[in-house]
Amino acid sequence: MDATVEQLKKNRVFLCLECGKCTAVCPISRYNKSYSPRRLIAEGLFYGGDDLYSDQLLWSCLTCQLCSQRCPVDVKYSEYMRDVRAEAYNRGEWGKPTHGGALHHVMEMTASPTLKQKRTDWIEKGLKTKKKGDVLYFVGCLPYHQELFCKDFDFSPVSIAQDTVRILNHIGIEPVVMENECCCGHDLYWLGQLEKFDELGQQNIKDLKKTGAKTIITACPECAYTLKEVYAQRKIGDSGIEIKHISEVVAENIGKFKFTEQAQTISYQDPCRLGRYMGIYDQPRQALAAVPGVELHEMPRNRRGAICCGTTNWMNCGATSKRIQHGRLEEAKATGAETLVTACPKCQIHFRCSECGDESQKVGIQLTDFVNVIASALKG
Amino acid sequence: MATKTATLPKKKGKKKFVPSIVAFACNWCSYAGADTAGTNRVQYSPHFRVIRTMCSGRVTPGMVLKAFKLGADGVLVSGCHFGDCHYIFGNYKAVEQFDKTKGLVRTLGLEDGRIRLEWVSAAEGDRWGQVIDEFVDQITKLGPSPLNPQPKFEE
Numbered sequence: 001m002d003a004t005v006e007q008l009k010k011n012r013v014f015l016c017l018e019c020g021k022c023t024a025v026c027p028i029s030r031y032n033k034s035y036s037p038r039r040l041i042a043e044g045l046f047y048g049g050d051d052l053y054s055d056q057l058l059w060s061c062l063t064c065q066l067c068s069q070r071c072p073v074d075v076k077y078s079e080y081m082r083d084v085r086a087e088a089y090n091r092g093e094w095g096k097p098t099h100g101g102a103l104h105h106v107m108e109m110t111a112s113p114t115l116k117q118k119r120t121d122w123i124e125k126g127l128k129t130k131k132k133g134d135v136l137y138f139v140g141c142l143p144y145h146q147e148l149f150c151k152d153f154d155f156s157p158v159s160i161a162q163d164t165v166r167i168l169n170h171i172g173i174e175p176v177v178m179e180n181e182c183c184c185g186h187d188l189y190w191l192g193q194l195e196k197f198d199e200l201g202q203q204n205i206k207d208l209k210k211t212g213a214k215t216i217i218t219a220c221p222e223c224a225y226t227l228k229e230v231y232a233q234r235k236i237g238d239s240g241i242e243i244k245h246i247s248e249v250v251a252e253n254i255g256k257f258k259f260t261e262q263a264q265t266i267s268y269q270d271p272c273r274l275g276r277y278m279g280i281y282d283q284p285r286q287a288l289a290a291v292p293g294v295e296l297h298e299m300p301r302n303r304r305g306a307i308c309c310g311t312t313n314w315m316n317c318g319a320t321s322k323r324i325q326h327g328r329l330e331e332a333k334a335t336g337a338e339t340l341v342t343a344c345p346k347c348q349i350h351f352r353c354s355e356c357g358d359e360s361q362k363v364g365i366q367l368t369d370f371v372n373v374i375a376s377a378l379k380g
Numbered sequence: 381m382a383t384k385t386a387t388l389p390k391k392k393g394k395k396k397f398v399p400s401i402v403a404f405a406c407n408w409c410s411y412a413g414a415d416t417a418g419t420n421r422v423q424y425s426p427h428f429r430v431i432r433t434m435c436s437g438r439v440t441p442g443m444v445l446k447a448f449k450l451g452a453d454g455v456l457v458s459g460c461h462f463g464d465c466h467y468i469f470g471n472y473k474a475v476e477q478f479d480k481t482k483g484l485v486r487t488l489g490l491e492d493g494r495i496r497l498e499w500v501s502a503a504e505g506d507r508w509g510q511v512i513d514e515f516v517d518q519i520t521k522l523g524p525s526p527l528n529p530q531p532k533f534e535e
Contacts, residue, residue, distance in 0.1 A: 100442025102484065105449045109488060114526040117489040147483030148441070180489075 003087050008044060011080035015073040016041050022067035022077060027307050028060055032320040035060055037067050037077055044084065053088040059095025060316045063190050064272040064308035078190075085192030095191070098317045099148060104191075106144050107183040111200045117180050119143040122158035127165045129177045136213035136241075137164060137175035138227065140220040141183065142345060153352040155367075160345050163375035164219040164246055170378050171249075171256045176211050186222040186273075187313040189230055201236035208239050219246045219371050221274035221344045228278070245274060246371055247343055251283035254290050258379040262293040266373070267337035269299075269328070269351075270306035271344035284343050284370055291377045297335035299328075307331075309347040310354070317350075325354035329363040343370040395533035399453040399519040401428035403512070404443065406436040406470070409460035409501045416505030424509035425516040428456070435459065435466070436497075437473030441481040444495060448485070451528040454494045454519040457481075458511070461499045471499065490525065493518050 008014055022037035023029045029036050035057050043052045052058065063078040071077070097104055109115060122143060123129055129137075145157035168175050185200035204227075208216065218224045228243040250257070268288065274280045281303045288294055301307055310324035311317040329351060332340040342348050351367050405411040411432045417424065433439055436459025444455045457478060459471045478497045485495055496515055500508050524531030 097442070100440030102440065102442035102445050105442060105445035106484065106488065109445070109449050109527060112527055115489055116526065117487065119487055119489075121487075143487050144484060147487055148480055151479075 004044060007080060007083040007087070011076040011083065012073065013041055013044065013075055013080055016045065016075050017073055018042070019072065021070045021072070022075075025066050025070050027064065027066065027310070027324045028062065028320055031323040032060070035320075037061070041075070041077070041080070044080075052084060053091055053093055056095065056316075058085060058088060058093075059191075060320070062272070062308045062310070062312045064312065065276040066272075066305070066308070069276060069304055082190055082192055085190075086194050087192070089192040095315045098311065098314045102148065103141065103144065103314050104187065106141070107185065107188055107200070108196055110181075110183045111196065111203055113203065115180070119181065120177060120179055122146070122161050123165070123177065124162060127162060128169050128174045129165060130174050131176065132212055133174060133176045134212075134214045135168070135173050135175050136208065136211055136216045137161075137168065137177055138184070138216050138218040138220075138223050139177060139181060140218060140223045140345075142220075145345060145349060149349055149352075153349065153356065155348070155352060157345055157349070160219055160369045160371055163369075163371040164217070166375045166378065167246065167250065167371060168217065171253045175217065176213055178207060178211060180207070182207060184223045184226040186226040186230075189226065190313050191315060194234075198234060198236055201231050201234060205231065205237045205239045208241060213241055215242045215244060217244050217246055217249055219345070219369075221245060221271045221278070222346065225273040225277050245278070245280060245283075245343070247274070247280060247284035247287055250287040250374055254287060257290065257374075259291050259377045260379050262291055262373075262377045264293065264339055265295045265297055265337045266339045266341045267297050267299055267332040267335050268302070269309070269332070269340055269342040269347055270303055271342060271347050272306070272308050272312075274343055275303060275306055287374060288341065288370070291374065294373070294377075297337045299331050299335055301331065309342070309344075309350040311350050321350070322354050325351055326361075326363065329354065329365055333363050333365045337365070339366040339368055341368055341370055341373055345369060397520055397523055398532040398534055399427050399516060399524075400451065400528070400532065401454045401456060401515065401519060402447040402452045403428045403430045403456040403458060404433050404436070404439045405430050405500075406459040407432055407434050408466040409464060409499075410436070410458035410508070412502035413458075413500040413504050413508040416502060417508045418505075420505045422505050422509040425513050427516050428512055435470040435474075437467070437470035437477065439474060440477055441484050444481045445484060448488075448490065448494075448525060448527055451525070451530070453522075453525045453528055453531070454496070454515060456496050456498060456511070456515055458498045458500050461501055464501060490527075491522055493522055494525065
């Protein structure tokens, strides 16, 4: 019971007005009528939690923070869900992980200090990387995504890593790439596996300090947010390193880039961690606008109101997720854009999954990553 | 059939590594094959644990990785021969799944030899013993997995 009260206090849930704006905007509630943030809050407030912890819908929350944006009293719903999940996890509850939980196992395994990963196979000839230096590129799960999704979805997740290095090389940066990089722990954190997350965080901070880097660049908003904010919040330790998403780096150094003409109309999907969590809306747009010939068509629901890609933390993906993705892709298609650009590799994987299968069900829009667009327009 | 691991003479001073192996066996062929091995009293290495699945195609990368996470030194996936699958195409699916598993295991830095895909029919009790013996030998040579917190050694 104490844990329940603490969760409620910490995340301002006692202030809930029961106005129901959260449920009104929630992308899940829109398609799955049995899911309601307001009901989950009421369950915690009035019934003390036992039923709440065993509720499968608990694991469906996307933690996209769209509800927190609209909440008049600033109830921290995503954080509340995280704390409730942590308690539920301690009680032995768990959601339905996608891909048989393979990615969750990988995340947990990378915390092992005895494991020597072979994750740098993607570094092709012509890409300049170093062992030690000021700037570090934090790759994230991309090499694992490559193994799992490359064949099914007909795209190469590691091309995002390759293009990131290409962009950095173009502006004269030779990034350090760690050979035995741990997972940042983002997904485990939001799924309430806090002990494992702390273990990963400590291992990461130790490894990152060893490289002597002063700036970390990542092409994944989830890694950026976790390294930048969550490690500090959890008091895991301060690495004292500046963390930047690649879109910030491109926007800052936009004068140094030489682009060739690219004729394409695009739409931009704001990833939730980059947008609502970190407030980076303008940098990717500035960078895309700087490429000559690229025409940006905004979707009606953009920036703060952007809709999530439908699945987070590789958990509870189902018909609801597919409907959210399908709806979002149709929205992008309606703007007249040929390509939907996203700055998060996971968004792309989820959208591509929704475009798999029956030909008649496809929306028919191309998908690509922010770094792919920038790198393909580079001169020389 | 003579066992290789169990009957090897003990060397003094050097303790022999005893691997822990997880074998996923499909209900219709391989598990029945293991059963045949038992009823035929085939002598083979005891260092493995069988998990029965309805089909080898059901064995996802996640299941294999979980076994490694919990400290397995090797994982064997075994199903029906092509054309024999109870679900017609289940073992083709197993091959697809296994390809992904292989990639993930390699990226994790574990040796390729730690996982194996085999086809054993319900009548091939001897072959089941052979496959297990070979695999146990292979894993013994590779040594404990880096994720195994407490590797076992012979007394």
